[in-house]
Amino acid sequence: MKKVYDLIIIGAGAAGLFCASGFEGDCLILEKNAEAAKKIYATGNGRCNFLNSEANPSCYNNPEFVETVLQNACIDDLLYSFENLGVIAKEEDDGRMYPRSEEASTIAEALIKGAQASDIEYGFEVKSASKESDIFIVESVDGRIAKAKNLLIATGGKAGIQFGSDGKGLKLAESFGHHIIKPVPALVPMTCEEDLSELAGVRCDAMINLIRHSSGRDEILAFEYFGEVQFTKTAISGICVMDLSREIRLEEGVSYKLSVNPLWDYSEEDRKELLAEFPLEYLVPRKLANYMKKRPCGIEKSLSFNITGTKGWPDAQTTSGGVDVKEINPNTMESTLVPGLYFAGEVIDVDGFCGGYNLTWAFSSALVAAGDMNCHLNI
Ligand SMILES: Cc1cc2nc3c(=O)[nH]c(=O)nc-3n(C[C@H](O)[C@H](O)[C@H](O)COP(=O)(O)OP(=O)(O)OC[C@H]3O[C@@H](n4cnc5c(N)ncnc54)[C@H](O)[C@@H]3O)c2cc1C
Numbered sequence: 507m508k509k510v511y512d513l514i515i516i517g518a519g520a521a522g523l524f525c526a527s528g529f530e531g532d533c534l535i536l537e538k539n540a541e542a543a544k545k546i547y548a549t550g551n552g553r554c555n556f557l558n559s560e561a562n563p564s565c566y567n568n569p570e571f572v573e574t575v576l577q578n579a580c581i582d583d584l585l586y587s588f589e590n591l592g593v594i595a596k597e598e599d600d601g602r603m604y605p606r607s608e609e610a611s612t613i614a615e616a617l618i619k620g621a622q623a624s625d626i627e628y629g630f631e632v633k634s635a636s637k638e639s640d641i642f643i644v645e646s647v648d649g650r651i652a653k654a655k656n657l658l659i660a661t662g663g664k665a666g667i668q669f670g671s672d673g674k675g676l677k678l679a680e681s682f683g684h685h686i687i688k689p690v691p692a693l694v695p696m697t698c699e700e701d702l703s704e705l706a707g708v709r710c711d712a713m714i715n716l717i718r719h720s721s722g723r724d725e726i727l728a729f730e731y732f733g734e735v736q737f738t739k740t741a742i743s744g745i746c747v748m749d750l751s752r753e754i755r756l757e758e759g760v761s762y763k764l765s766v767n768p769l770w771d772y773s774e775e776d777r778k779e780l781l782a783e784f785p786l787e788y789l790v791p792r793k794l795a796n797y798m799k800k801r802p803c804g805i806e807k808s809l810s811f812n813i814t815g816t817k818g819w820p821d822a823q824t825t826s827g828g829v830d831v832k833e834i835n836p837n838t839m840e841s842t843l844v845p846g847l848y849f850a851g852e853v854i855d856v857d858g859f860c861g862g863y864n865l866t867w868a869f870s871s872a873l874v875a876a877g878d879m880n881c882h883l884n885i
Contacts (some may be wrong), residue, residue: 513879514644515714516632516675518542520617520868521851522660522697527591527620528600528876531603531883533882535624538631538643538670542621543614545662545669549865554610556593557584558862559871560601566858566867567826575834579873584866586871591616602862608670627652632661635678637844638727654880656846660872663825663852676828682844685830687855691822692752693864695741696764698811705737710792715808716750717763727753727762731838737765741817742766745860751816752826752857762813768794769806777806825865828855838878839871848875 512531515697517524521545526533535542543634546554555682559581563569585595593616595603605612633647635657642657676686710734716728733746742764754762768790769777780789787795798805816822829849833842841847858864 508651508653510641511625511652511654512643512883513658514652515658515660516635516644516678517660517662517671517851518618518621518626518628519545519660519669519671519851520661520865521662521872522658523617523621523863524587524869525658525660525872526624526848527617527823528873528880529586529624530880531572533624534654535621535626536632536646536652537544537626537628540628542626542628542642545666545671546574546617547610548666548669549610549613550862552602552610553603553604553608554613555602555862555864556588556613556865557581557595557603558601558866559597561601561858561863561866561870565861566856566864567697568856570833571831571834572856572867575867575870575874578837578877579870581866583873584869587869590614591620591765600861601863605776626670632674632678634657634681636681637846640846642846656848656882658850658875659829659853660850661853662820663828665691665693665822665852666823667819671825671852677816679829679849680854682841682847684833684841684843687827687830689825689827691747691816691819692857693823693860694751694816694821695738695743696747696751696754696811696815696816696819697741698764699814702737703739703798705793705881706739708737708791709734710768710791710794711735711770712746713767714746714750715767716753718753718760719763719766720760722775725802731772732770741821749821749859752859754813754816756815765808766810766811767808768798774806778884780804782842823860824857825852826855828853831855838840839875840878848879850875 511534513533515535518537563573566572584826594606609785635644644652662671664673718725734744736744850872
C-alpha cells in the first residue's frame with residue numbers, strides 16, 4: 507500500500523507552502539504547476555507586498571472570523587516565521603511590508619526553502635478527494651493516488667487564473683459538503699460603457715465615489731475614497747478603484763456608477779473661479795482635460811462612468827467569495843463538517859484591500875492550520 511502521510515497539502519502557493527514550513531509531521535504537497543509559488547513572483551509588481559503591519563479585521567469581509575484567525579497568528583508571529591526563513595521586512599506607508607531586497611523572488615524562495623522537509627509532487631492536478639476510514643484519498647487527473655490522515659485545501663480561488671488557481675479547490679470543498687459563496691473577481695480594474703480610448707495612459711489623483719443603483723434606489727457604497735486613478739483603453743484602474751471593485755456584484759436590475767473628481771481639492775464653487783483663471787490642461791493631465799472639455803455638463807463637474815463589470819479573473823488579484831466561513835473553525839482552520847479537513851488562504855470566503863492584506867491572510871490562516879495539526883501530532 508502506498509505511504510500514508512500525516513498531511514497532504516493541495517497547492518504549493520502562499521498558504522500551502524507556509525503551512526508546510528510550520529508543520530512538524532510527514533507532509534506531501536501536490537501542485538498542478540511544474541513549479542511552486544508561481545503567483546508569488548508576480549505579486550506587488552515584482553516586489554511582493556507580503557504583509558501589512560496594520561492588518562486588522564476591518565480590512566476584510568467576514569471580520570469576526572478574521573479577528574480570531576489574526577489573534578491566533580498575528581503579524582509578529584508571521585514576521586518571526588519569515589525571519590526564520592531568512593526574510594527581513596521593510597515597512598512603507600500604511601503598514602505595507604516588502605522583503606528588504608524588494609524582490610518577490612525572496613519570498614518565493616524562502617517559502618520553497620521552508621517547505622523542503624515535505625515531499626512535493628509537481629504536475630499533480632487534483633481531480634478529486636474523499637475520506638474513507640479516516641484516510642483522505644486524493645486523485646490526480648492522470649490517475650495518480652496519494653493518501654494522508656489530514657488534508658489541507660490551499661488551492662487559492664480563481665484570481666490570477668494563469669498562475670494555477672482555477673476554482674477547482676472550491677469544487678473539492680463542495681464535494682466534502684461545504685457551501686461556497688459565489689466567487690467573483692476582486693481587486694480588479696473596472697470596465698465601463700464610456701469609450702476610454704482618449705484617456706488611455708492617464709494617471710491622476712482623484713476623489714472617487716461608487717454608487718449602486720437597484721430597484722429605483724441609489725446606494726452610496728463608497729464616498730470620497732481618495733487615490734490615484736489610472737485609465738487604460740478598456741478599463742479604469744488604480745489601487746482605489748481596485749479596492750472598490752470588491753463591491754461589484756453584477757446582477758439583473760443592478761447597475762453601478764463610478765464618479766471621479768480630479769479637482770477634488772477645490773469645492774465646486776472654488777472650481778469655477780479656479781477654471782476662470784487657470785487652463786484646465788495645466789491643472790490635470792492634458793488628455794484628461796481634453797476629455798473633460800468635450801462633455802456637455804461643464805468642466806468643473808466630476809467625471810461619471812457607467813460600470814459594466816470588471817476585467818475578470820486573469821486581471822484580478824483576489825477572489826471575493828469561496829468556502830463559507832460558517833463551516834470552518836477560526837481557531838484551527840479545520841472544517842466543522844469533516845474532521846481532519848483544513849482550509850487556508852484565498853479558497854476561503856475572506857478577501858481584503860490592496861496593501862498586503864491578502865497575503866497576510868494566506869500566511870495567518872496557514873500558520874493557524876499548521877499549529878492545530880501539530881497539536882494533534884503530539885498527542
Ligand atoms: C498579479 C497579482 C499580484 C498580487 N499582489 C499581491 C500583493 O502584493 N500583496 C498581497 O497581499 N496579495 C497580492 N496578491 C494576492 C495574493 O497573491 C493571493 O491572495 C495569495 O497568493 C493567495 O494564496 P493561496 O495560497 O491561497 O493561493 P495561490 O497563491 O493562488 O496558490 C494556490 C496554488 O494551488 C495550486 N492549485 C490550484 N488548484 C489545484 C489543483 N486542483 N491541484 C493541484 N494544485 C492546485 C495552484 O497552481 C497554486 O500554485 C496578488 C495577486 C495577483 C494575481
